[in-house]
Amino acid sequence: MECHVTAQAGQFALDIALSTVAEPGWLGIIGHSGAGKSTFLQTLAGLNAGFNVTGRWHDKDLSQLENVVLVSAQTPLFPALNVAGNLELVARHNQQLASVNTIVALCECTALMSRQTNELSGGELQRVKLARALLANPALLLLDESFSAMDRALRFGILQKLKAYLSPHVKVIMVSHDINDIIVSCDHLSIIESGRCVACGPLSEMLNPAAHDTHVSLPLISVLHGEVKARNKGVSQISIGKTSVNVVDESAIPVGHSVRLLLPASEVTIATENSTVLHTNCLQGIVQSVVSYSATQSAVTMVCEGQELVALLDSYDNRINALQEGQWVWGYFSGQQTLA
């Protein structure tokens, strides 16, 4: 993918060039407030007349792309119509892949249909805006803080349904202050600072400890891919390779679905022998690398069941320095983790 957006608004100059080897399906963008994330999306959506967009995404010219739909604070609902009126108006003038009711249910808007737009809470407003955007049959969906007012379970639930609903042809660019939103849904990540893209690449590479020398703003999080095997009293049993772990799941992802398990590196501890640690999950693997993360911390990357698991440990403990590449270790973590 190649995408180049230039814009000039007063003193603020935007010159964002995104480039990836693989074609991203979902691209996440993070950056500080005022970095130009929203202006970037608005320009892609054609809301900033006179701003320049060039580039290609999946053999399509970005400046010629039709049905680029933005969901943000700058795309208000039409106040003269109620929720149902807003949705039906857009549905009538666009072709949808699914029925209106399916999209309304996906965005948890079924109970909101008869409400007036000024009666909606922040999270309800965001859900209706998302539903309206989906009814416009987007080819490129731009989400600018579109889930910020929803609680985590609702947010992850909708994100999961959205991923399942959107065909692989629909591309998504998502801006969020919450890195977890991006980690659970995106395959690529880009960092924007002062109107410029400073890094862009696959999520796994961007979250890698080696990338942290340049991007300290990113948290160190491992993303493990697994499948829900069973569910009992709010706790889901997830299989990661041949190993099973138990994780509390608020969004109740059904049995049989593939999931992403987000493990912050600071929550993982490592043992050199498989000892009996109570109430924790354990994954066995071999040490891949030990790198210095900060003055007092080292990031240990181990490979378990073919996936990378990173642990952040105190570097002044001599036992960390004694770890050898290829050595067998056991990683422990609690069941209070993010699942999506």
Next chain:
Amino acid sequence: MEFSAIWLTLKLAGLSTLLLMLVAIPVSWWLSRWNSRFKAVVQACVALPLVLPPTVLGFYLLLAFAPDSLIGELWLTVTGERLAFTFEALVFGSVIYSFPFAVQPLYAGFTQLHPHYLHTAKMLNLPWYVRLQRVVLPAVRPSLLIAAGLSFAHTVGEFGVVLMIGGNIPGETRVVSIALFDQVESLNYSIAHQLAAVLLVFSLCLLIALYWLQGQRRLKWNVM
């Protein structure tokens, strides 16, 4: 009672208001979206009837409607009749005279409509007539009602322009304000009282309705 004068006044005000709305909506829309250093000149021209003595406007209109002038001659060729001292001349005059009263509320309404609504509607593939019908007009509905109400009331209250270009022809140009003037001249004070009361009560009721509407809608723009 001068019923024909009252009927003529209502006919004149109704027709002028209808024409004003048709002209003022596109003009106000264009003016609200137009940025140029000449904008102040155009705005001043639109607002001119607010400050100009109606007799000045009436004088120039009288010259323009004369059979030897361009407009008067054109009218004569097309309709076969002269334009000055006719009901049609009054309609023309009223439209120009009340133009700022129609444009100003609409202009305020259109400038208050945030571009985000229009951008969003366009982004969601709504055709232009749907954007106009479902997004723009509902947002400026209170402004539309106020513009129509003020245009109507102002046309009912006009005197100077009518005197200059209409004269006092019963059933053609003798509106209530002219009839009142005529009755006072003839010292018929009882009929004059009735006509004055009709104008006073009507204008008061219409303004009360407009101010009530303004309060209901919490409009930023003042009726006057």
